[in-house]
Amino acid sequence: MQKGRFCQPQNTLSKENFRHTHNLPVFIRNLLMSQIPVLLLGIFCLLTSSCKGSRPEPKIYQRTQFLLGTLVEIKVVSNDPAEADRAIGNAFSRIRQIEDLMSARRPGTWIERISREAAGRPLVIPQEMVKIIGLCQKYSRLTDGAFDISIGAITRLWQFDRPMETIPDARAVEDALRLVDFNKIRLDSQNGTIELVLMGMSLDLGAAAKGYAVDEAVEEIKGEGIKAGLVNAGGDLKSFGRKPGGESWNIGIQDPDHSERIIGSIRLDDIALVTSGDYERYIIHEGIKYHHILDPKTGWPARGCKSVSAACAEALEADILSTALFVLGPEKGMALLEDLPGAEGMIIDASGKMFISSGWKGALRLEERRMK
Ligand code: AMP
Ligand code: MG
Secondary structure, three states: OOHHHOOOOOOOOOHHHOOOOOOOOHHHHHHHHHHHHHHHHHHHHHHHHHHHHOOOOOEEEEEEEEEOOEEEEEEEEEOOHHHHHHHHHHHHHHHHHHHHHHOOOOOOOHHHHHHHHOEOOOEEOOHHHHHHHHHHHHHHHHOOOOOOHHHHHHHHHHOOOOOOOOOOOHHHHHHHHOOOOHHHEEEEOOOOEEEEOOOOOOOOOOOOHHHHHHHHHHHHHHHOOOOEEEEEEOOEEEEEOOOOOOOOEEEEEEEOOEEEEEEEEEEEOOEEEEEEEOOOOEEEEOOEEEEOOEOOOOOOEOOOEEEEEEEEOOHHHHHHHHHHHHHHOHHHHHHHHHHOOOOEEEEEEOOOOEEEOHHHOOOOEEOHHHHO
């Protein structure tokens, strides 16, 4: 970060600080004049000692970087520019670390190693990978496989992480489907190992890694002693504490039909909110939109929704949940959302109809044209 970006308000002396002494008797004037240096020194000492004690008012410091294939924006509330700078820098480094650990297509990441080295035999993996994969597996069971990180063989064909030129060959998708089955991922949390039972299987943590990175970035910021802030990785966000002045963070949810508009907003404290949308990565082929959230049963884009927002305590869980609900579709998705303690959200189905969870009704402020 450039040092000059954190500007401090300056203390300036206004003209009203000087008094005229011309009309006073001569002896008083002389006395005053002789004492002026002493007086000035006293005022100066007073000013500097009080300045040392009082710190500037807390402000929002903010920086943005392109990471995890998206624009990551970090805001922190602090009254110390150096502290804010350090916290934001550490948070970005941590996100970069997670990107190195979990990216699907980069050589040398753990995801790539698992595909290569865990086929047919257990491989010891980092504890944080055990935690993430464990939660993904829980949601695969809860959604009967609508969410499935063993979808790697299919997403490799689609290549959503590059500028897409065409859709994959239907036969290739059909073939790759036999490698998609979350029941064939053997995770041993106790020993910290993973085994992929089917030869050629590969994992894709694209639906969860951003959320985990947001959680970890927030932990880094808190670790610097900062009490409030917000991390937003292209729609995966988490806030903690409140803005200067005590106001909650106001979060806008993107309109899936108009990228420049928001469809609604909500005030959130200490919560993660993640949105999965059909507008994030897609290709239009022969007039049909093919987006990046796939139905693991078919290998083709899930067709029930346009956008799903899920809120819960951890961004990792909200990220998994938003993708899972998207694939489940509005009816089954809402049923699961209402069942999960501590989770709220909104589903917009393929026709544009909105479904809002009971805890969000009243809290979510919809844009006027949507309320008709
Ligand atoms: P998100 O944007 O969080 O909804 O995640 C979408 C990404 O997750 C895609 O780019 C794929 O890498 C991966 N993905 C797509 N469909 C699924 C699915 N049904 N289950 C798990 N991961 C998926
Ligand atoms: Mg997700």
